[in-house]
Amino acid sequence: xxSVDPDEAVDVTAGVDEIGRTLADLGFExxxxxxxxxxxxxxxxxxxxxxxxxxxxxxxxxxxxDEHEYRLTQVAEAFSAHIIDGNRRG
Numbered sequence: 001x002x003s004v005d006p007d008e009a010v011d012v013t014a015g016v017d018e019i020g021r022t023l024a025d026l027g028f029e030x031x032x033x034x035x036x037x038x039x040x041x042x043x044x045x046x047x048x049x050x051x052x053x054x055x056x057x058x059x060x061x062x063x064x065x066d067e068h069e070y071r072l073t074q075v076a077e078a079f080s081a082h083i084i085d086g087n088r089r090g
Contacts, residue, residue, distance in 0.1 A: 014055060014079075022078050023047060043068050047075065 020030055028036040028047065034056070038045035044063035049056040060075065060083075062068050076083050 016049065016056070019049065019056070019058075023075070026074055026078055038071065043071065045071055 016034065020036065023036045024030075027039050029039050031037045034049035034051075036047040044061070045068060046061040048059045048061065050059065051057075058079075060072055062072060072083055075081075
């Protein structure tokens with residue numbers, strides 16, 4: 001699972017290298033030790049990894065999530081995951 005809600009933590013046990021390879025295949029570039037940015041100047045989409053006891057918490061930061069939801073879906077599908085968004089309860 002990936003989270004677009006900073007209050008919803010998602011723990012992934014894969015390593016940074018494995019996550020990075022998957023994200024690179026989707027057009028992301030690594031811009032920091034645990035930060036990956038989608039390489040499209042018209043779409044602010046960033047994946048941030050935060051160390052957890054079992055691996056990493058995976059958070060997505062996206063501008064205009066409704067317009068770029070398909071990109072978030074691509075990321076989730078690449079990890080066989082779901083998107084967690086606490087703002088969309090219902």
